[in-house]
Amino acid sequence: MLTVFTVYFYAVRRVLAIIPMGLLVLTFTFFMLRYVPGGPYDSERELPQEARTEIMSYYAHEQSVPSQYVHYLGKIMRGDLGPSYRQVGWSVRELMADKVGVSLELGFYALMVAMLIGCAVGLFQAVNYGKFCDRWLATVEILFICVPTFVLGPLLCYVFVCHFRWFDAFGWSSGKSKILPIITLSIQYAAFLGRLTRQSMHDQSSQLYVRTARAKGLTPGQIFRRHIFPNGIPPVIAYLGSTCAGVLSGTFIVENLFNIPGLGRLFIQSISNRDYPVISGIVLVYVALIVVCNLAADLTLIAIDPRIRLRNHKHSAPRRYVTH
Numbered sequence: 001m002l003t004v005f006t007v008y009f010y011a012v013r014r015v016l017a018i019i020p021m022g023l024l025v026l027t028f029t030f031f032m033l034r035y036v037p038g039g040p041y042d043s044e045r046e047l048p049q050e051a052r053t054e055i056m057s058y059y060a061h062e063q064s065v066p067s068q069y070v071h072y073l074g075k076i077m078r079g080d081l082g083p084s085y086r087q088v089g090w091s092v093r094e095l096m097a098d099k100v101g102v103s104l105e106l107g108f109y110a111l112m113v114a115m116l117i118g119c120a121v122g123l124f125q126a127v128n129y130g131k132f133c134d135r136w137l138a139t140v141e142i143l144f145i146c147v148p149t150f151v152l153g154p155l156l157c158y159v160f161v162c163h164f165r166w167f168d169a170f171g172w173s174s175g176k177s178k179i180l181p182i183i184t185l186s187i188q189y190a191a192f193l194g195r196l197t198r199q200s201m202h203d204q205s206s207q208l209y210v211r212t213a214r215a216k217g218l219t220p221g222q223i224f225r226r227h228i229f230p231n232g233i234p235p236v237i238a239y240l241g242s243t244c245a246g247v248l249s250g251t252f253i254v255e256n257l258f259n260i261p262g263l264g265r266l267f268i269q270s271i272s273n274r275d276y277p278v279i280s281g282i283v284l285v286y287v288a289l290i291v292v293c294n295l296a297a298d299l300t301l302i303a304i305d306p307r308i309r310l311r312n313h314k315h316s317a318p319r320r321y322v323t324h
Contacts, residue, residue: 010302011295018291022284029283030072033276034065076284082277086270092281096263100285102172103262106254107247109178110185114243118190119236122197129202138198141191149250153184153257170259181258185250189243197236204232230304237300244293248286 063071075082081092121141125134144152160180161169168177204210205228213223255264263282270278 011299014295014298015291022287022291025287026076026280026284027069029280030069030276031065033274033279034068072280081281081284084275084278086273086275092277095266095278096281096285099261099263099266102260103248103251103255103264104289106172106178106181106185106251106260106262107244109182110189110250111240111244111247113182113186114189114193114247115240117186118193119197121190121194122236123201125194125198126201126205129198129205134198138195141194144187144191145195147188149184149188149253150257152187153180153254156180156184172258172260172262177258181254181260184257185247185254189246193236193239193243196239197232200232200235201228204228207231234301234304237297237304241294241297244297245290248289248293 072082081096084090084092084095087095121137125137128134157169157180160166166176167180168174169180171177172181210223210227213227218226251262252264252267254260255262256268259265263285267279267282269275270282
């Protein structure tokens with residue numbers, strides 16, 4: 001039987017297992033930034049040696065790189081992400097405070113649109129499997145999967161902004177300016193979810209227990225509600241964890257395409273400015289968000305699939321589904 005203690009134990013175990021991976025990502029980011037040619041103090045106009053020495057001393061850069069790493073980890077443990085190197089007087093936390101909400105809003109809306117459109121289209125294809133409408137929708141899904149975001153965004157702007165003038169192309173201040181970024185970010189994942197839902201539901205409809213249910217006289221609606229949908233939806237939920245990660249990372253491109261003041265745009269600007277603390281802080285936030293999304297997907301699977309409940313009760317990880 002699934003208990004609150006079992007779910008709590010599994011969630012804590014998963015979080016503890018992710019901590020070493022997060023530390024590895026943070027360590028790799030730190031040393032990669034330090035050993036890449038160039039630095040935050042390089043500019044077209046060379047700084048005087050005295051000023052450069054004073055700045056490096058202020059940010060504790062006169063120490064060796066391993067010493068800087070230990071010092072940085074100590075600050076992270078205290079919840080201090082450090083100051084920005086290029087925006088004097090601003091801390092990393094202050095820079096991210098008013099931008100993380102924009103990125104989360106964009107990611108949330110894009111995920112909801114992808115889920116609603118993808119699952120609805122996939123269910124429609126499963127019901128009409130092999131028909132002309134199914135084959136036509138499958139072709140459209142492949143097209144959207146193959147078209148990258150940085151190509152789809154300008155195409156949508158050209159059609160719906162330059163030609164029809166229905167939406168605004170840039171910013172995040174009104175409903176007209178939010179529609180195109182959300183569509184650009186969600187359409188590829190909606191196509192993935194549509195194909196996965198279609199194939200998963202079709203595979204379940206050809207199982208022996210469905211034939212047995214038909215032989216017992218159950219209606220198609222009853223068979224779908226009681227058998228096909230409950231057994232076909234777990235692979236879709238399992239894929240939502242990686243979908244959340246893809247949507248979050250996709251905000252980097254979309255925010256720069258549409259000039260949205262979110263974490264993704266701040267990340268690209270920080271790379272150009274070699275603002276090491278801001279880059280590391282954003283990487284840390286995105287790693288935490290991806291961990292939370294994957295954990296939520298796994299806990300949802302445990303709640304709806306009795307087979308996973310049994311395996312989790314024996315303290316093993318949930319079964320992963322292979323997407324086709």
